[in-house]
Amino acid sequence: MKRILSTLIFVQCVAVSASAFAESNGPLDFDTPLTVYTAPKNNFAQIESSGRRSIAVSGETVAVVWTVSSKTTSTIFVAYRLPGNTSFSSPVKINRQALAYEPSISGVSGGRFIVGWEEEKKVWLRIVSPEKNGVAVQVGTSLAKQVSVDSNGKDSAVVWSQGNGKRYSIYSADLHINGHRLSIGPVSIVDNSKDNHAQFHPVVALTTAGRVVGWEDRRDGLTTIVTAFAPTNKPFAPYQLLNHYSSSPNRKFGRGSGAMRIALSSDQMTVAAAWLDKRNWRSGYDVFASQSLDGGKTFSGNELAQDQFAENLPQWHASVALQTGGKVTAVAWDDKRNDTPDVFYSLRRAREWSDDFELPGADGPGQQSHPSIIFDQQGRLHAVWQSMVNGVTQVRYVRTTTSQ
């Protein structure tokens, strides 16, 4: 009798724990979604950047960057949501005069932001704020693209892909910021190995230990995700493979499954990574994630960030955000489980990934895709995405009501 009673108490405890976990790993509560921008007829608003860094927070100010393209133009804009405001400002042009692409943004202190973009096959940077745009500064040489920036309030860095033809390598530099003035530190190549000529879509994350750079690498005859770590003020250590890929059973034909578009997010010594991974190739790309607890030197195993309902169809455009303190990781992406692309997110709490949740406002008719997400210092999650309904494209935004 005593044994039966113990068993019942144990089962009840397990049920209560599971229920508590389910509640704690449920969906977040969001405010009403906002429209940041609506493109004019025959123009297309797009959220596209290396590492999916299209939204940033500085203090209480939120900034969003995007591209508007038409048959003859490609222009980059930023808009701000100021503290206490319920809408975004009018868009402000960021690039110079030529066709510009793929802006990336990170928050600096005092309501300022670093924005990087590609223009005339070069990479440009400038400090922007609701008050003014700083002077644009070129980094690297010609034939540079896929820029990504990061700042942790103390240090700032930029990475980009630079090369010629199909031969590109990843480069990095420190950024020095004084007001709206920006200067570039010495440029260094991230990977010094001899076969470093097929590297694309880099992203950088700063930690208290140094910096970690992730990128797509094609040297082995397939696209892999790799990272390299540099301690503060020291060169990069040799790169490490991040994704576990399955080799082709017949090495004569093909090298194995592919992966693409790594995103990183960091806080202190923790780094969260997410990317698209085709190891389950019959259903296309899945969202995989990994974590570093030593400031980016090493990463733990690969984890499937989405739930089983999403396994039979491809996922696209993964973005990752790490909450201050490193206890919650959010991953967002889009897929067509509802026939048309909608944005979904999942949360990693207590080492477990949640179910997939629809992002409020990012579902329904048309395409809701290309999410970019970030946590602010108060623990609120901010998300931006692009929407195309009946040929009209918009940039849309939502944030959680409180710290979650």
Added chain:
Amino acid sequence: MRHLFLSTLIFFMQAGAVFADPPDNYPFLSYDEGLRQAQVEKKPIFIYFGRLGCGFCAKTNAESFSDPALRERYIKNYVLVYIDAESGDRLRLPSGEQITEAEIGARWNVFATPVFLYADMNGTILFRAPGYKTVDDFVDMDRYIQEGHYKTQTINEYLRSK
């Protein structure tokens, strides 16, 4: 001289290994270039959706696209387009929208490569054929398009009736 030749050969072998691998000696164009060229030549478009490291793409290249008669047939009958499913290379759609090659895969739901698509000269997809295909498969699919059977039959109906 021999050293120079070998160095050049190694360079091109390495360069060829860094991006996705369409078959050798085929005049493949990017998607937007192909759309424009199809308007000029008034030809349908054959679109090969591949990926670096894709085993069945390599098998198709080695066992099917290596056939000289098939090569001649497809160069004669189509504007040839190759799309690298993971590429960040940009292209401009006729609407003016600029997207990457990888983005075409997201929009067309092309995720397990190879996928072969046949389109009219305006870019309208007529039908899609996923997976490894033999020389005979490609010849059948070419006849299906060139003889206009796609207008009245599915590819399976056509293959059963021929």
